[in-house]
Amino acid sequence: MPQAAVRAEGVHVSVIGAGVAGLSCALELAERGAQVELLERAPQLAAASCSWFAGGMLAPWCERENGGPLIAELGTEGLAWWCRHFAGTVMRGTLVLAHARDTAELEQFARRTAHYERVRAEAIAALEPELSGRFSQGLYFPEEGHLDPRAALAALATRLGERQVVVRYGVPAAPRAGRVVLECTGLAARAQLQDLRGVKGEMLLLRLPELNLTRPVRLLHPRVPLYVVPRGAGLYMVGATMIESDEGTRISARSMLELLSAAYALHPAFGEAEVIEIGTGVRAAFPDNLPRLRRAAGALHVNGLYRHGFLLAPALARRAADVLLQGRHYPEVMDEDPGERRLA
Amino acid sequence: MLRLYQTTVHSRLMLGSARYPSPQVLADAVKAARAEIVTVSLRRESAGERAGQAFWSLIRELGVRVLPNTAGCHSVKEAVTTAHMAREVFGTTWIKLEVIGEDDTLQPDVFGLVDAARTLCAEGFEVFPYTTEDLVVAERLLAAGCGLLMPWGAPIGSGRGLNNLFGLKALRAHFPEVPLIIDAGLGVPSHAAQALELGFDAVLLNTAIAQAGDPVRMAAAFAQAIEAGLAARQAGPIEPRDLAVPSTPVIGTAFRG
Numbered sequence: 001m002p003q004a005a006v007r008a009e010g011v012h013v014s015v016i017g018a019g020v021a022g023l024s025c026a027l028e029l030a031e032r033g034a035q036v037e038l039l040e041r042a043p044q045l046a047a048a049s050c051s052w053f054a055g056g057m058l059a060p061w062c063e064r065e066n067g068g069p070l071i072a073e074l075g076t077e078g079l080a081w082w083c084r085h086f087a088g089t090v091m092r093g094t095l096v097l098a099h100a101r102d103t104a105e106l107e108q109f110a111r112r113t114a115h116y117e118r119v120r121a122e123a124i125a126a127l128e129p130e131l132s133g134r135f136s137q138g139l140y141f142p143e144e145g146h147l148d149p150r151a152a153l154a155a156l157a158t159r160l161g162e163r164q165v166v167v168r169y170g171v172p173a174a175p176r177a178g179r180v181v182l183e184c185t186g187l188a189a190r191a192q193l194q195d196l197r198g199v200k201g202e203m204l205l206l207r208l209p210e211l212n213l214t215r216p217v218r219l220l221h222p223r224v225p226l227y228v229v230p231r232g233a234g235l236y237m238v239g240a241t242m243i244e245s246d247e248g249t250r251i252s253a254r255s256m257l258e259l260l261s262a263a264y265a266l267h268p269a270f271g272e273a274e275v276i277e278i279g280t281g282v283r284a285a286f287p288d289n290l291p292r293l294r295r296a297a298g299a300l301h302v303n304g305l306y307r308h309g310f311l312l313a314p315a316l317a318r319r320a321a322d323v324l325l326q327g328r329h330y331p332e333v334m335d336e337d338p339g340e341r342r343l344a
Numbered sequence: 345m346l347r348l349y350q351t352t353v354h355s356r357l358m359l360g361s362a363r364y365p366s367p368q369v370l371a372d373a374v375k376a377a378r379a380e381i382v383t384v385s386l387r388r389e390s391a392g393e394r395a396g397q398a399f400w401s402l403i404r405e406l407g408v409r410v411l412p413n414t415a416g417c418h419s420v421k422e423a424v425t426t427a428h429m430a431r432e433v434f435g436t437t438w439i440k441l442e443v444i445g446e447d448d449t450l451q452p453d454v455f456g457l458v459d460a461a462r463t464l465c466a467e468g469f470e471v472f473p474y475t476t477e478d479l480v481v482a483e484r485l486l487a488a489g490c491g492l493l494m495p496w497g498a499p500i501g502s503g504r505g506l507n508n509l510f511g512l513k514a515l516r517a518h519f520p521e522v523p524l525i526i527d528a529g530l531g532v533p534s535h536a537a538q539a540l541e542l543g544f545d546a547v548l549l550n551t552a553i554a555q556a557g558d559p560v561r562m563a564a565a566f567a568q569a570i571e572a573g574l575a576a577r578q579a580g581p582i583e584p585r586d587l588a589v590p591s592t593p594v595i596g597t598a599f600r601g
Binding site for chain 2: 068108196
């Protein structure tokens, strides 16, 4: 989007938090000419961030089913941004499948979204030969993509370096005086954003070189919905649970059972996979699970990206830059008074 | 007015709190349903000091009574332990008791249910047992100390409505004084209206509202259906007949041929 001629060069911004939101915001501001520093409390990139455990699906239309039209709108913008900013973005669409007995789930999913083609057994086999003969019905979302979140975060950090953005690791959030502060700290901002809550997610990283899936596959199930995202080199990310909890240190046995059985139901070969990693993170969400740009305690906060971090970060970064540099207002993602949205 | 143990409520619609698009939608749905009782599933791992507090405080702020449940428990011991934890976390002796016996249908293990109910009633819990329409099981649950029953309409989340009308009517007829709450399996408001028309005292819903395209609107629709069903019950429905009964008297009409 062409920007009005704004002198961003004299603006000094401290971005706090080097998850996907902070990195995207820092890059957007730097690209517009602002003087940016990025502060991260963890000793290295994203180690303390839930971005590290993300699925990396860029699926605005699949997410619309549960997230609503705003997520689809911001996500479509984000998808285009990733294609321009990260060469590893793969545009092979998303496949949504259901077993024969779960037809109702598929119908309900289809009713609440758009931009898909209905696929039967033959089309599924053509898209993903490994799944040939295993599923007779599904939805194919050809306009969606995916990426490896860890590679994408590293690529953003590299781009920041190219633009002379200083990234300081292992430092507390203590920006210097005279700087504009943009906070992208997720759940750590709860003292300032009191209606923020944690939603725990659990994921597995499996290695199964003999299986070749080329795009994210979502398996609908009334109780245990699951997705598998190929990471290349025979690696698959299997996720992800959603638990109302802000303690995210360990996976529960039940979650692990559910994730593994669902992967096995997608393809029995997963029974032979090596478990490379078990990850847990806590997503930050507002009560309506929609993201916000909110001013609090002298800073502009970008938060509440919930389970849509990679999908939404670019669109929110663009809006945050517009707010900071041009004084614009985006009512659909901005609310100044948390009291308005209290539930009582 | 409906009396559940020592508590009197006005609303005949109770809501589950799972699977909503967001806590905000849940809150709006509870308001639209004018529900006074909301069930909350206590997942064990969320029972720590801080974990899950944000979600529970959102529920508390709704000003409703929390009915903790033992959803997902498969054994008596598990259900009893979960009930103990729920009493600590929520500060209530109410417990919706679920002991699941079969994974595909999530149908109650009625033997375990009676065992667990006996234990919990003896410990002073006020038990809301999720059961089938089986009369003998109902008898045992009441003997164990339960002051009300929650028979299923159909398997949890199936949206099929009242599957066994004969059995449910028999249950209502056998226990005219016991509060009976249809729990699980309803899909659309007409199912709820039917439950109230049959004389059931209330319904408990989750999936039918939480997974609807617009949960808040669906909650309001269920509230209206329940109001209609209750009014119809109190108004005294006619009995179905095999023969047509003309609503306009025909004797004396001219030109009958």
